[in-house]
Amino acid sequence: MIRMAKPLLKKAVVNLLKIAEQHNLCSVAIPAISSGIFNFPLPLCADVIVTTIKQYCKQKKANSPPFKLHLVNNDNKTVREMERACKKILSCHEDKDMPPTAKVHLQPPDKANTHEPTTMEKTELHEEEEQVNFDSYKAIVSFVNIRNVHWQFLYLNAAESSVYLVDPATNSNEQGESDNAAQRFRDYFKMRRICHGKTDWVDIKLKGNVMHHPVQQDSNSCGVIVTMMAKAVMEAFPQPPRMTFGTTTDEMAVQRKHFALQILKASVFNTEANCAMCAATKPPAPGPSFTDWIQCDSCCRWFHKQCLQMDTAEWQKMKNVDWKCILCKK
Structure with missing residues (x-):
């Protein structure tokens, strides 16, 4: 045998x-x-x-x-x-x-x-991490990376028995891709029952579905858009989300800045030894062996000159005045 x-x-x-x-x-x-x-x-x-x-x-x-x-x-x-x-x-x-x-x-x-x-x-x-009991959850929100070049938004709603695989870019096959994702999840939950005796969500007849959403207008904002999709879904749940945000280049730039500010405000690190921009002691990009720093006179956060993209003349000037970081200028 x-x-x-x-x-x-x-x-x-x-x-x-x-x-x-x-x-x-x-x-x-x-x-x-x-x-x-x-x-x-x-x-x-x-x-x-x-x-x-x-x-x-x-x-x-x-x-x-x-x-x-x-x-x-x-x-x-x-x-x-x-x-x-x-x-x-x-x-x-x-x-x-x-x-x-x-x-x-x-x-x-x-x-x-x-x-x-x-x-x-x-x-x-x-x-594998400890087995999850999906019956404890009403929905799943996640992201799918496509060949390391594109992001899609994944949303499973148990009450609706729906799976949404949402492409921020124009995609005429969004329904087909959602159907395929639903089939894969149905197979996954059946596998859990056969191999592990887990019955949570196994009887939900998941089906693919589509939702109306803003469309990506450039080649590099998919990550920002799927994050905003997830935010809209979680804020509206259990009601259907209304996605009305704009996706122009300027609007995406504003949203990136907003995300960066939120991340900086939530960051936890040694403020005396780490840059508030990159959260490291040394700048991530190649540069001189000696690292130049500047401190915000309002919040006392430290920043690498290189991370702020300051040239030496500007850095010397800011050192001699009351300098405020981007967080404190708002």
């Missing part, structure tokens, strides 16, 4: 990786397939999965788009087996047979990554 199941498991992992590449996915999570209700031996399962991943990555083309591989499960025993298999099979990280864009790196969950590899391909081990 095990001899027959082993090639099937290998085929399942290969198919999963192929589909991920075909759809240009940024990351893929692979659990210990078949080690649960099918009782496939856990150590062998982990070995087959990790070996298959390694073999697949060796065959990747040099110009193939890289993606992250996450080996996951919801219990410590399985995660430890996955980690054992990775250490055993992926122990030679500098395998010369592996193409530069297809190396697999092991990053155990209990160790910080001290060296960020130049390749984007990694195998990471994660333990």
